[in-house]
Amino acid sequence: xxxxxxxxxxxxxxxxxxxxxxxxxxxxxxxxxxxxxxxxxxxxxxxxxxxxxxxxxxxxxxxxxxxxxxxxxxxxxxxxxxxxxxxxxxxxxxxxxxxxxxxxxxxxxxxxxxxxxxxxxxxxxxxxxxxxxxxxxxxxxxxxxxxxxxxxxxxxxxxxxxxxxxxxxxxxxxxxxxxxxxxxxxxxxxxxxxxxxxxxxxxxxxxxxxxxxxxxxxxxxxxxxx
Numbered sequence: 055x056x057x058x059x060x061x062x063x064x065x066x067x068x069x070x071x072x073x074x075x076x077x078x079x080x081x082x083x084x085x086x087x088x089x090x091x092x093x094x095x096x097x098x099x100x101x102x103x104x105x106x107x108x109x110x111x112x113x114x115x116x117x118x119x120x121x122x123x124x125x126x127x128x129x130x131x132x133x134x135x136x137x138x139x140x141x142x143x144x145x146x147x148x149x150x151x152x153x154x155x156x157x158x159x160x161x162x163x164x165x166x167x168x169x170x171x172x173x174x175x176x177x178x179x180x181x182x183x184x185x186x187x188x189x190x191x192x193x194x195x196x197x198x199x200x201x202x203x204x205x206x207x208x209x210x211x212x213x214x215x216x217x218x219x220x221x222x223x224x225x226x227x228x229x230x231x232x233x234x235x236x237x238x239x240x241x242x243x244x245x246x247x248x249x250x251x252x253x254x255x256x257x258x259x260x261x262x263x264x265x266x267x268x269x270x271x272x273x274x275x276x277x278x279x280x
Contacts, residue, residue: 119198119199119200120199121196121197121198121199122196122197122198122199122204123195123196124193124194124195124196124197124204124205125205125207125225125250126193126205126225126248126250126256126257126258127175127176127193127194127195127196128257129250129252129254129255129256129257129258130168130171130176130178130193130256130257131171131176132255133168133171133255133256134168135168135169135170135171136167136168136169137167137168137255138165138166138167138168138184138280139165139166139255139256139258139277139280140163140164140165140166140277140278140280141163141164141165141166141258141261141275141276141277141278142161142163142275142276142278143161143162143163143164143236143273143274143275144159144160144161144273144274144276145159145160145161145162145236145237145271145272145273146159146271146272146273146274147269147270147271147272148269148270148272162182163182163278164180164181164182164236164275165180165181165182165183165184165188166178166179166180166184166191166256167179167180167184167185167188168256173195174194174195174196175192175193175194175195176192176193176195177190177191177192177193178190178191178192178193179191180233189233190233191231191233191234202227202228202229202243203227203228203229203231204227205225205226205227205246205248206225206226206227207223207224207225208224208225208226208247209223209224210222210223210224211224211249213249213251213259213260215259215276215277215279216279218279220249220251220253220254220259221251222249222250222251222259222260223249223250223251224247224248224249224250225247225248225250226245226246226247226248227246228243228244228245228246229243229244229246230242230243230244234246235263235265235273236263236273236275237263237265237271237273239265240267242265242266242267244263244264244265245263245264245265246261246262246263247261247262247264248260248261248262249261254277258275258277259276259277260274260275260276260277261274261275262274262275
């Protein structure tokens with residue numbers, strides 16, 4: 055009662071104050087209890103969360119493409135770093151030849167030098183004297199399945215070098231690499247055909263490069279046996 059009497063003028067007689075308190079107390083007691091609102095808020099958020107997730111229009115990230123083995127890489131894993139592989143190169147230009155006939159083919163020697171070998175790649179230097187002026191060429195252990203540089207098997211064929219005949223698997227792919235093509239590609243894709251056989255350092259017995267710009271270029275590398 056003392057709590058309710060505190061609202062009554064102190065100058066009133068005690069009896070009046072008591073009656074006023076008794077008259078007010080039932081009304082105060084009938085006030086509804088205060089309910090906590092935080093559980094209601096959390097319940098509303100929990101109810102809306104699935105709807106918010108379903109309304110998210112962000113497209114999911116595409117799954118990563120699994121890489122596949124490069125069939126050329128294993129042939130370098132059997133060679134020690136520092137190994138060189140030499141090829142006799144014949145380059146033929148046609149279509150843009152001088153009037154009077156096709157341009158005569160030119161011959162040269164190109165050497166591939168293995169400078170680094172890791173589980174991810176083989177790094178080569180390519181040139182007439184690769185230790186001095188060679189340009190870098192990387193043979194990756196794995197490539198994307200849709201990579202144009204991934205060699206794809208195209209049949210079987212025998213290649214004879216000297217007295218030895220090699221049973222080769224033929225691979226084809228395309229590249230814009232000037233070092234790999236052996237000539238200026240001008241940003242166009244050169245078509246590469248490889249004849250590959252086990253027991254040959256680097257695996258390549260013969261390599262043919264075809265490219266058409268204003269003239270048609272054909273470059274053929276044949277393993278020297280060394």
